Every structure is written in C-alpha cells, then in structure tokens.
Amino acid sequence: MSRVVVTGLGxxxxxxxxxxxxxxxxxxxxxxxxxxxxxxxxILTIKVGAEVKGFEPGAHFQSSQIPLYDRTTQLALYAARxxxxxxxxxxxxxxxNRSATILGTGTGSAHxxxxxxxxxxxxxxxxxxxxxxxxxxxxxxxSHISMDFGITGPSFMVSSACASANHAICLAYQLIKAGxxxxxxxxxxxxxxxxxxxxxxxxxxxxxxxxxxxxxxxxKGLVIGEGAGVFVFESLQHAKMRDANIHAEIAGVGMTSxxxxxxxxxxxGPVNAMRAALAExxxxxxxxxxxxxxxxxxxxxxxxxxxxxxxxxGDHARRLMVSSTKSMHGHALGGAGAIELLCSVLALRDxxxxxxxxxxxxxxxxxxxxxxxxxxxxxxxxALSNSFAFGGHNAVVALGRF
Amino acid sequence: xxxxxxxxxxxxxxxxxxxxxIKVKPxxxxxxxxxxxxxxxxxxxxxxxxEIIFGVEEKYDISVPFNANAGSxxxxxxxxxxxxxxxxxxxxxEQNHGVDGQLANSVS
Numbered sequence: 001m002s003r004v005v006v007t008g009l010g011x012x013x014x015x016x017x018x019x020x021x022x023x024x025x026x027x028x029x030x031x032x033x034x035x036x037x038x039x040x041x042x043i044l045t046i047k048v049g050a051e052v053k054g055f056e057p058g059a060h061f062q063s064s065q066i067p068l069y070d071r072t073t074q075l076a077l078y079a080a081r082x083x084x085x086x087x088x089x090x091x092x093x094x095x096x097n098r099s100a101t102i103l104g105t106g107t108g109s110a111h112x113x114x115x116x117x118x119x120x121x122x123x124x125x126x127x128x129x130x131x132x133x134x135x136x137x138x139x140x141x142x143s144h145i146s147m148d149f150g151i152t153g154p155s156f157m158v159s160s161a162c163a164s165a166n167h168a169i170c171l172a173y174q175l176i177k178a179g180x181x182x183x184x185x186x187x188x189x190x191x192x193x194x195x196x197x198x199x200x201x202x203x204x205x206x207x208x209x210x211x212x213x214x215x216x217x218x219x220k221g222l223v224i225g226e227g228a229g230v231f232v233f234e235s236l237q238h239a240k241m242r243d244a245n246i247h248a249e250i251a252g253v254g255m256t257s258x259x260x261x262x263x264x265x266x267x268x269g270p271v272n273a274m275r276a277a278l279a280e281x282x283x284x285x286x287x288x289x290x291x292x293x294x295x296x297x298x299x300x301x302x303x304x305x306x307x308x309x310x311x312x313x314g315d316h317a318r319r320l321m322v323s324s325t326k327s328m329h330g331h332a333l334g335g336a337g338a339i340e341l342l343c344s345v346l347a348l349r350d351x352x353x354x355x356x357x358x359x360x361x362x363x364x365x366x367x368x369x370x371x372x373x374x375x376x377x378x379x380x381x382x383a384l385s386n387s388f389a390f391g392g393h394n395a396v397v398a399l400g401r402f
Numbered sequence: 403x404x405x406x407x408x409x410x411x412x413x414x415x416x417x418x419x420x421x422x423x424i425k426v427k428p429x430x431x432x433x434x435x436x437x438x439x440x441x442x443x444x445x446x447x448x449x450x451x452x453e454i455i456f457g458v459e460e461k462y463d464i465s466v467p468f469n470a471n472a473g474s475x476x477x478x479x480x481x482x483x484x485x486x487x488x489x490x491x492x493x494x495x496e497q498n499h500g501v502d503g504q505l506a507n508s509v510s
Binding site: 045203204205206207208209213216217218219220221261262263264298299300 | 447449467468470471
C-alpha cells in the first residue's frame with residue numbers, strides 16, 4: 001500500500017488567487033464575505049457572498065477556449081495550473097496513463113446553464129450558444145484538466161453537494177494507495193453565485209443576511225462562496241524519486257452516509273466518518289490537534305458537529321482546536337472541502353491554526369475551542385478536514401504533517 | 403375596521419392556513435390543530451416549515467422574512483398554529499394586501 005503525499009497546491013477563492021495570499025488572510029482573519037458585486041442583486045433578499053473578485057478569463061485563457069469554459073471550469077483550470085506548477089511537474093511529459101484527475105462540484109456549471117435558459121426563456125432567442133452542452137456538462141473541469149496536462153488515466157467528477165470535493169479527495173487518495181495511479185490532480189470547484197442559485201438558497205431559509213458566524217451564539221446561517229482548490233497527490237515513492245517538495249501527507253479518509261433526512265444531519269454519520277478516517281490513518285483520537293470543521297454557521301450543523309466531535313474524541317474534544325474557515329471564505333459548496341484542505345495543509349505546514357471569525361458569544365450547545373477571532377501559533381501534527389453534506393453524505397480527510 | 407371583520411378575516415386565514423398545512427402534512431386532521439397547538443407536536447420539521455412558508459407566500463403574495471436558524475429568533479414566530487395565523491395576518495396588512503383589498507373581497 002502506497003503512502004500518499006501532497007506535492008502541489010493551487011487555490012482561488014474570495015481570499016485570494018494564490019496560496020500566499022490565502023495563507024496571509026487566514027493568519028490575519030481577513031474575511032472575503034462582502035456585498036455581492038459580480039451579479040445583479042435587485043431580485044435578491046440575501047445580498048452578501050464570498051465571491052472571487054476581478055477574475056478576467058481573457059487574462060488566463062485563449063479567446064477561442066473561453067466559450068468552452070463555464071466559470072467553474074475556469075476556476076478549476078486556474079487552480080490546477082498553479083498546483084501543477086507548484087509540484088514542479090511538466091504538462092504532458094510528466095503525466096500519462098499512471099496519472100488521474102478527480103474533482104468535486106456540487107451544482108455544476110451554474111452560470112452556463114442559467115445563461116442558456118435566460119437567452120431562451122427571457123430574451124426569447126431561438127437558439128443557445130453551440131457550446132452550451134460542452135460548457136454545461138458537469139465533467140467539463142476534469143476534461144479540460146486532462147487535455148491541458150496530458151492526464152490519460154482515469155478522469156471524472158464527483159458530486160455529493162457540500163462533500164463533493166472531499167469525496168474527490170478521498171477517491172484520489174484511494175487510487176494512489178491502491179497502486180492504480182502515481183499522480184492524481186484532485187480537489188473541487190464551485191461557481192454558483194448566480195441570481196437563480198441564490199434565490200434557490202434563499203428559499204431554503206438557511207442563509208445569513210450579513211455574515212457567517214460558525215459556532216457562535218446568534219449565528220444566522222451560511223454565506224455562499226465560490227472558488228477552486230486543486231492539489232497534486234502523489235505516491236510517496238513517486239514524490240521521493242523525483243525529489244519533490246512535500247507539503248503534507250494524506251493519512252486516511254472516512255466516508256459514510258446518514259441514510260436519514262435530506263437536510264438534517266444525524267450524529268452517527270459524521271462520528272463514523274471521523275472514526276473511519278482515524279482508523280485508516282492508524283492513529284488515536286488524542287493524536288489529532290486540529291479539526292477544520294464543516295462549520296457552516298447554521299444552527300443545526302454547528303450543534304450536531306460539536307456533538308459529533310465529542311462523540312468521536314471523548315475528553316480530547318475539549319483539548320483539540322476546531323475552527324471553521326467558512327467564516328472567511330464562505331461556503332463554496334462542492335468546492336468547500338478543497339479550500340478547507342488547503343487551509344489545513346497550511347496550518348500543519350506553517351504552524352498556525354486559522355481562526356473562526358465573527359465569533360460573538362459562546363453558545364452553551366457549542367462548547368469546544370473554536371479558535372475565536374484570532375489565528376493561533378500552534379503546531380499540530382494531525383488534522384481532520386470535515387465535510388457533511390445535504391443528502392447525508394459525510395467525507396472526512398485525515399491530514400498529517402510531513 | 404371593526405372587530406367583526408377582524409374575526410372574519412382571522413377565521414378565513416385560519417382555514418386557508420389549515421389547507422396549506424394539510425397539503426404539506428397530508429396525515430393531519432383539521433380538528434387536531436388548535437391555536438395553541440405547537441407545530442413541532444404535529445411533526446412539522448424544519449423542511450416542512452420552509453414549505454409551509456412558501457405556501458403562505460404564494461397564497462397571499464407576501465414575503466415572509468423567516469430565517470430557519472435559531473439565532474435569528476424567527477423560529478419562535480411560527481411556534482404555534484396561532485402564532486402563524488397572527489404573523490400572517492400582520493404581514494398581509496403590513497405589505498398592503500390588507501383586509502380591505504383582495505383578501506376582504508374573497509371573504510364571502
């Protein structure tokens with residue numbers, strides 16, 4: 001069984017378009033949650049989000065390619081390029097049959113599908129753009145990544161709502177562990193801050209009108225974000241052979257399903273996912289120093305997750321540090337797990353714990369150390385990155401300092 | 403406007419809200435729902451409540467400022483059936499679909 005290491009990091013989200021910027025924002029507790037600026041907000045009740053600002057496709061892609069790329073694909077490709085450059089791998093020549101790419105997305109290509117429907121049903125146009133199908137298809141991000149880098153092993157997308165990226169990361173880990181691939185380009189991307197998607201989320205009544213206050217008393221719900229996090233995973237052997245820089249090790253993964261309610265999480269599902277990740281990593285609960293929580297800022301998630309952490313860790317729950325970086329980068333849904341794994345990699349590698357911002361007042365039902373409002377210098381050797389999705393899909397990644 | 407009309411309107415809203423509630427929870431019987439009945443004792447979960455509010459907004463063309471998170475304090479607004487009736491009546495009059503408008507006309 002191969003050990004699996006992280007050798008490339010790529011990110012674009014509301015906190016920045018490179019690892020250094022995002023790392024600095026996490027240390028400073030800077031939030032990317034702001035009034036929405038990329039879309040018209042007249043019909044919206046909720047007018048805040050964590051958008052990627054100032055991203056000009058023309059600065060990154062050939063004009064002939066842009067009509068093929070929905071924003072989700074654009075952000076995924078941007079982060080994939082950064083991750084592959086960071087890993088020091090050369091497009092085409094360093095990939096091939098022993099490489100794979102698996103990404104997660106929850107909504108898929110929301111901008112493209114909304115533009116198509118708008119042109120047909122609102123503008124009464126007779127025909128949509130001829131690239132509507134290749135642009136809308138949910139597999140477009142990995143398809144373009146495979147073509148751009150010459151990845152000829154498995155390539156596919158994973159969709160499990162807010163756990164999509166973590167499920168992709170789990171599968172990437174397993175492909176390498178099982179010896180099926182040496183290199184997997186993995187992570188997640190989401191770009192669904194469109195008027196239609198925002199109205200859909202509003203209707204569910206779980207959105208905060210101002211900001212995201214995970215685990216805090218008086219929390220009012222989640223704030224939608226967007227972005228992409230992409231990683232290069234390699235077998236340890238392959239990474240050592242080419243003398244690659246190693247950021248962290250994927251120690252284990254855990255995946256479970258609640259088989260309960262479509263929106264209300266169970267306790268057992270998340271507990272069993274965390275236990276499974278610890279078991280695969282062959283570590284004790286006491287070895288975990290940090291949990292990057294799912295921490296959406298809804299009343300239900302944060303109480304259930306707190307209880308699930310207690311159920312998994314017992315007394316150690318009160319000693320480990322838990323934070324929700326969604327308080328800064330918002331909830332990037334199918335891309336969330338990837339952005340949060342990046343936060344966890346930086347935490348272990350650089351020796352600091354990102355804070356839970358906007359923490360106003362302790363909630364008696366959420367009584368752990370959430371690293372409120374200020375980053376903390378602390379060395380953790382093992383971290384969990386949690387994703388618990390609508391639909392009852394739980395995916396947990398155990399990450400080790402290397 | 404007189405008390406008589408208020409009562410008539412309340413009764414009408416009450417009947418219409420029962421319709422909406424039973425559409426969401428078809429197993430409920432009208433006579434088991436009183437003003438002081440808590441929605442949670444009727445098995446109304448958070449998703450049901452969101453669906454009921456959608457039904458209310460569609461029925462009266464009003465917007466109900468409801469956030470399902472406890473921290474918003476909105477959940478208490480819809481804790482009993484009587485609370486729902488009151489809240490809806492107030493929202494209708496606030497949002498200018500008052501009892502003298504479409505609703506009063508439909509009371510007959």
